[in-house]
Amino acid sequence: MEIYIKKNYEEMSRKAAEIVAEEMRKRKNHFVLGLATGSTPIGLYKELIRMHQEEGLDFSRVITFNLDEYCGLSPDHEQSYHYFMFENFFKHINIDKKNIHIPDGMARDLDAHCREYEKMIADNRGIDLQVLGIGGDGHIAFNEPGSSLSSRTRVKTLTQQTVEDNSRFFKTIEEVPKYAITMGIGTIMEAKICLLLVNGDKKAEVFAKAVEGPMTTEVTASMLQTHPRTIAVVDEEAAAKLKRKDYYKHVEKMAGLLKKRVNEKGKNG
Ligand code: GLP
Numbered sequence: 001m002e003i004y005i006k007k008n009y010e011e012m013s014r015k016a017a018e019i020v021a022e023e024m025r026k027r028k029n030h031f032v033l034g035l036a037t038g039s040t041p042i043g044l045y046k047e048l049i050r051m052h053q054e055e056g057l058d059f060s061r062v063i064t065f066n067l068d069e070y071c072g073l074s075p076d077h078e079q080s081y082h083y084f085m086f087e088n089f090f091k092h093i094n095i096d097k098k099n100i101h102i103p104d105g106m107a108r109d110l111d112a113h114c115r116e117y118e119k120m121i122a123d124n125r126g127i128d129l130q131v132l133g134i135g136g137d138g139h140i141a142f143n144e145p146g147s148s149l150s151s152r153t154r155v156k157t158l159t160q161q162t163v164e165d166n167s168r169f170f171k172t173i174e175e176v177p178k179y180a181i182t183m184g185i186g187t188i189m190e191a192k193i194c195l196l197l198v199n200g201d202k203k204a205e206v207f208a209k210a211v212e213g214p215m216t217t218e219v220t221a222s223m224l225q226t227h228p229r230t231i232a233v234v235d236e237e238a239a240a241k242l243k244r245k246d247y248y249k250h251v252e253k254m255a256g257l258l259k260k261r262v263n264e265k266g267k268n269g
Helices: 009-026 042-055 081-088 110-123 160-169 185-189 201-212 220-226 245-268
Strands: 002-006 031-035 062-066 068-070 129-132 154-157 179-182 193-198 230-235
Touching (some): 002 245, 009 129, 009 230, 062 110, 068 081, 110 154, 220 230
Parallel strands (some): 002 230
Antiparallel strands (some): 068 179, 154 179
């Protein structure tokens, strides 16, 4: 896993946006971007919007797939992930609406819809880069503790902790949906790059478990340890409990020096 430890949330978001933009530019003709909700990626979306408005970053051919959606919330419900994505990202960029995919929490046949969602990802040749956050109990998307590490898109029952964590967005805890459609761990693991963002001291312990703890269904994010290319971009607070924090910083510095040397060599022939 590549780990970048940034001074604060703003720097974390900028670094993540640079990574997304670089991959987008590399795959101009076909880029499939997996997206996440929650408060963590908002800074990334703001920075991508700025890059679009000020630097012409082009989303016209980008295809997106969101990780998850609550069951029972219509797309115009203010707490639905549909609403979140349009408010925080899509309505500010030049994305073609037909290229946007978000699970439909109102689908009549949820199981059939989950299968169709998997098929749509496959028909688009898979996800190139998947943005991820981490839940308080170590989940990615809505793959709660105990989820199969090879699971596919399906309906999950949310844990009490997740319902409580997410109740901050609702007027009362009773209003928080108890089920969600979520990509599975197996689905996420097929993305070519996983970009995990984590910030704040509340996530320090669970992030250390995900990165340096044993691989376990108890912390489904720990499966990312086996992914061929996971990049974690985090702030200092979230990195506070990492055993190998200094080593990760050393690796980043050494990689930077190497890149500089290669560039200089290129320039001087
Ligand atoms: C929800 C989402 C996850 C997200 C998590 C953390 O459970 N399904 O994708 O990573 O919340 O959210 P936050 O970034 O607000 O801490």
